[in-house]
Amino acid sequence: MSVEQAPVQRADFDQVMVPNYSPAAFIPVRGEGSRVWDQSGRELIDFAGGIAVNALGHCHPALVKALTEQANTLWHVSNVFTNEPALRLAHKLVDATFAERAFFCNSGAEANEAAFKLARRVAHDRFGPEKHEIIATVNSFHGRTLFTVSVGGQPKYSDGFGPKITGISHVPYNDLEALKAQISDKTCAVVIEPIQGESGVVPADKAYLEGARKLCDEHNALLIFDEVQTGVGRTGSLYAYQHYGVTPDILTSAKSLGGGFPIGAMLTTTDLAKHLAVGTHGTTYGGNPLACAVACAVLDVVNTPETLAGIKAKHERFKARLEKIGQQSGLFTQVRGVGLLIGCVLSDAWKGKAKDILNAAEKEGVMVLQAGPDVVRFAPSLVVEDADIDEGLARFERAVVKLTQG
Numbered sequence: 531m532s533v534e535q536a537p538v539q540r541a542d543f544d545q546v547m548v549p550n551y552s553p554a555a556f557i558p559v560r561g562e563g564s565r566v567w568d569q570s571g572r573e574l575i576d577f578a579g580g581i582a583v584n585a586l587g588h589c590h591p592a593l594v595k596a597l598t599e600q601a602n603t604l605w606h607v608s609n610v611f612t613n614e615p616a617l618r619l620a621h622k623l624v625d626a627t628f629a630e631r632a633f634f635c636n637s638g639a640e641a642n643e644a645a646f647k648l649a650r651r652v653a654h655d656r657f658g659p660e661k662h663e664i665i666a667t668v669n670s671f672h673g674r675t676l677f678t679v680s681v682g683g684q685p686k687y688s689d690g691f692g693p694k695i696t697g698i699s700h701v702p703y704n705d706l707e708a709l710k711a712q713i714s715d716k717t718c719a720v721v722i723e724p725i726q727g728e729s730g731v732v733p734a735d736k737a738y739l740e741g742a743r744k745l746c747d748e749h750n751a752l753l754i755f756d757e758v759q760t761g762v763g764r765t766g767s768l769y770a771y772q773h774y775g776v777t778p779d780i781l782t783s784a785k786s787l788g789g790g791f792p793i794g795a796m797l798t799t800t801d802l803a804k805h806l807a808v809g810t811h812g813t814t815y816g817g818n819p820l821a822c823a824v825a826c827a828v829l830d831v832v833n834t835p836e837t838l839a840g841i842k843a844k845h846e847r848f849k850a851r852l853e854k855i856g857q858q859s860g861l862f863t864q865v866r867g868v869g870l871l872i873g874c875v876l877s878d879a880w881k882g883k884a885k886d887i888l889n890a891a892e893k894e895g896v897m898v899l900q901a902g903p904d905v906v907r908f909a910p911s912l913v914v915e916d917a918d919i920d921e922g923l924a925r926f927e928r929a930v931v932k933l934t935q936g
């Protein structure tokens with residue numbers, strides 16, 4: 531029996547949704563690879579990737595197969611029982627990383643929430659309640675729960691919700707001296723994004739991460755890498771810590787891990803994991819069979835030498851063309867980032883206008899992102915076809931030309 535669905539439009543958003551988002555004027559209804567179609571049938575090239583989530587583009591056959599097979603098998607059992615896809619996914623992550631244990635949840639914020647709770651629990655158990663301070667970086671982003679906005683280094687996200695979580699300080703990013711001055715024996719964890727994503731696509735210096743590792747060891751503090759945005763191939767390595775050669779104690783992953791299906795993971799060692807004993811933490815949906823089956827398929831495709839090498843090659847393709855567009859238009863001064871997380875830093879004349887550039891790009895049929903008001907961000911599918919890169923950047927260039935000459 532088919533049920534007639536009521537037509538909906540963008541205007542409905544303003545009537546029935548909580549107004550915490552301001553979505554684009556069009557509604558995407560279908561996607562395939564790096565192309566998306568809206569309600570009117572207009573086709574767009576997708577360099578936004580659902581904010582660094584659609585690691586394999588839209589409706590990748592391997593993911594559709596994994597999801598539909600699992601949908602016909604078992605959807606949910608809760609953590610009163612374990613399930614096969616969750617165990618398979620944990621094996622894959624453990625085999626591919628420093629980690630020996632995995633905790634599954636449903637988002638990046640929840641993965642970080644688990645990481646911060648684990649770090650505090652470890653310090654509490656080993657050293658007592660005094661050792662609970664978390665050091666994070668200015669402008670960092672770790673999610674939108676109260677703990678994660680408190681740790682995040684952007685007060686605009688944490689102000690106005692009553693008392694924040696205390697025992698947290700923020701030091702400038704990529705500034706080892708500032709971290710050195712702040713860290714103490716009361717520090718339980720230092721949390722760093724290997725590339726600051728939301729606040730402008732700012733890569734860490736290798737020496738900074740190496741120095742942070744050393745300082746943490748000296749002070750019995752845990753090093754947490756928030757790889758929610760940089761993880762699962764985004765940088766051309768499976769995780770960015772492997773690109774940098776600096777190993778954290780706890781790593782968080784989400785976004786690309788599910789390729790569009792919600793899942794988050796916290797990865798750590800056996801020695802640390804044991805502090806989250808039975809009953810200390812949990813979530814009903816965490817390790818859901820559907821999510822884990824899809825994530826297994828994502829890893830099977832992404833974590834191959836061919837895909838990872840392809841990401842590095844595609845980076846060069848983006849960078850060369852974007853630098854040319856930047857030089858010719860005067861729109862941006864620098865193209866930075868690693869792998870397929872790329873930021874174009876706007877020139878002084880265009881500072882604060884990233885949103886205008888997004889809107890102009892969309893009018894030419896290409897979806898891009900911003901990372902703060904001063905950076906245009908690209909986070910496309912990790913397997914975006916070269917022909918789609920060329921066509922999408924041609925559309926982007928047309929948008930830039932119209933914007934700068936009109």
Ligand SMILES: *Cc1c(COP(=O)(O)O)cnc(C)c1O
Nearest residue numbers: 637638639671672673727758759
């Ligand atoms: C997106 C993001 C988060 C939050 O993930 P959600 O799934 O939105 O909760 C946390 N940290 C970083 C670095 C992110 O980019």
